[in-house]
Amino acid sequence: MSSAKFWDNVLEHDEELLWTGRPKPRLHWRNWRLYGSAPMAATGLLVAAWFIIATVGAEGDMWLLVLPALLVLIPLRATRQQLQTYAATRYALTDRRALFFQVGAQETRVKAYPASAMTVPERRNTLPPSITFLQLGSGKDYRIGFDYVEKSSDLRTHLERMTQ
Template identity: 30%
Template sequence: MTRPDPWQDILDPGETILWQGRPDPRPHWAALSLHRAASGLVVTLIALFWIGVASRITSDGDFPAPFHLFPLFGLPFLAVGLYQLAGHVLWEAYRRAHTWYTLSDRRAFIATDLPLRGKTLRSYPITSDTILTFDDSDLASIGFAFEPVPMKRTTRMRGVGFERIADGRTVYALLRGVQASAARTSQGVHPE
């Protein structure tokens, strides 16, 4: 019995996969910023102080039952403080551990399987107009798209790409090849 091709309904006719890989899942501690960690530390300490003082007051006093929940109001602030302190680095490592990359001769795909979001697969066409960015480190990152991120009063653009991959130069060369092929096709020159 032949196993069905999982890409059968995803790839266009004639589209072929050039590369597949995964990002490095280890925490990238260099992503910590002093400013973010300092503000996270302050929020964490304030939350711990709140929880401690509120627990002490409500445990020593003769308060009605709802007041015993008062220390729990510090938990959201504790979570935000810990996330700002170093949690964002651990979350990004977790996200990368549940991410898969694929490059075809036409598109780049990013698949994720995250809690609450489930499985997602996004594809990004690689055209002659695609802006490629390349961070040539031991674990390279290659950008090829931008997505809007809504903020309170505005929208910020976030770069999208293959992050922290071991074979960055090879993948960048493949992306440049896809881009060159797209340019030839848009000019009416078809590969033989």
């Protein structure tokens, strides 16, 4: 499907497309959310190693050879899954709403949030920067936005105009 036809199907009558983008996270310590629950998994495996040593003793040493492999494989798998999710994500900002697309092989899912849910944009220190600008409930914990946006200054300019 051509890009123009795609937007004709998505945008409402007289709705103006202001910005489109997609997340492009870089592997970096600042992007700890990419790694999913890897630290929790590693902690669980270390507890399992301690349990094996404490209960089985020297006969359990063979099982301990599996744990270092798992300490690497589980975080790698979690990171790969997270990166695949971001690779299938697209963002759009219109003069009326913010759109989140999840592009799949069979279908594209869209979530739309009205401009009334937008708050003053806040930059999160990720590489590239993430910007939160949607307040979905009460409290700061319910703020979401576009993650890992290259050239986020362009997006931020549009968002600041919309929230004034």
